[in-house]
Amino acid sequence: MRWFGANSFATPTAGVVVAHIKSFLEEFQRDKTQFCCDAKLLRRIALDDGESMRLIAENLSGERGGEAVFAGVGFDLAAGESLTVTGPNGAGKSTLLRVIAGLLPTAAGNVRLDGGGEEWPTVAASSHYLGHQNAMKTALSVAENLRFWQDFAGQPQLGVGEALEMVGLGGLDHLPYGYLSTGQRRRAAIAKLLVSYRPIWLLDEPTAGLDKASEAQFSALMRVHLEDGGIVIAATHLPLGLEGAKTLEMGGSPSPMPC
Numbered sequence: 001m002r003w004f005g006a007n008s009f010a011t012p013t014a015g016v017v018v019a020h021i022k023s024f025l026e027e028f029q030r031d032k033t034q035f036c037c038d039a040k041l042l043r044r045i046a047l048d049d050g051e052s053m054r055l056i057a058e059n060l061s062g063e064r065g066g067e068a069v070f071a072g073v074g075f076d077l078a079a080g081e082s083l084t085v086t087g088p089n090g091a092g093k094s095t096l097l098r099v100i101a102g103l104l105p106t107a108a109g110n111v112r113l114d115g116g117g118e119e120w121p122t123v124a125a126s127s128h129y130l131g132h133q134n135a136m137k138t139a140l141s142v143a144e145n146l147r148f149w150q151d152f153a154g155q156p157q158l159g160v161g162e163a164l165e166m167v168g169l170g171g172l173d174h175l176p177y178g179y180l181s182t183g184q185r186r187r188a189a190i191a192k193l194l195v196s197y198r199p200i201w202l203l204d205e206p207t208a209g210l211d212k213a214s215e216a217q218f219s220a221l222m223r224v225h226l227e228d229g230g231i232v233i234a235a236t237h238l239p240l241g242l243e244g245a246k247t248l249e250m251g252g253s254p255s256p257m258p259c
């Protein structure tokens with residue numbers, strides 16, 4: 001239970017992350033009940049005790065249909081750090097995310113998670129992947145979709161209703177997912193990040209289709225995730241409001257190390 005779990009990757013503190021999310025929710029929705037006032041202190045204890053987690057890629061190459069798409073990609077992200085991946089259409093941003101997530105094989109090089117301990121043994125097991133497709137069934141209700149993903153992913157955090165409130169979809173849980181607008185669908189997909197915990201978020205154009213207010217709220221969610229020791233890699237054509245994010249520009253050959 002450590003969505004916003006600091007470097008608590010090695011030393012989980014049950015309930016802390018949920019408390020933090022809920023206090024964050026309170027910032028946006030003032031009438032929410034106050035939860036666990038000592039969340040920050042507990043997170044600090046977890047930070048002090050926890051082993052540092054790092055997501056490292058070395059000389060990573062990826063291909064599609066047998067053709068090289070990118071080569072020589074490297075990065076080193078500590079807990080709390082983010083990387084924005086930019087570049088023109090077709091540069092290989094989505095391919096890179098899928099390689100990191102373990103959905104495509106690496107053509108060369110490697111990506112690994114150091115310090116994940118027994119609970120987070122691999123990058124794939126430690127990651128939420130939010131792709132262009134939202135991976136929801138249109139005929140199922142919003143709540144049924146999220147319950148499926150929570151059961152599938154395990155590590156439950158926020159309840160479905162709470163997660164939907166966090167993305168501004170409170171009260172729409174009963175609607176078939178297919179009834180939602182494009183932006184609402186994206187917001188429901190973002191709620192998947194909140195119903196189960198993963199320290200690494202791999203996000204492909206996460207704010208595509210979102211209105212300005214939703215963009216800002218999602219930026220805040222990412223910042224809270226980072227503050228608590230999460231790692232974010234986001235491919236994007238739009239500013240994401242991630243201050244201090246490392247950057248990786250794709251489309252050159254080979255791709256440079258992020259600065």
Ligand SMILES: Nc1ncnc2c1ncn2[C@@H]1O[C@H](COP(=O)(O)OP(=O)(O)OP(=O)(O)O)[C@@H](O)[C@H]1O
Pocket residue numbers: 064065069087088089090091092093094095096
């Ligand atoms: N299944 C596939 N088979 C063959 N080629 C593919 C496949 N999927 C993608 N490609 C090619 O791989 C290259 C990289 O695609 P990718 O989707 O990673 O780019 P991108 O940088 O994410 O683009 P965009 O900004 O448009 O989302 C493109 O030239 C694309 O045509």
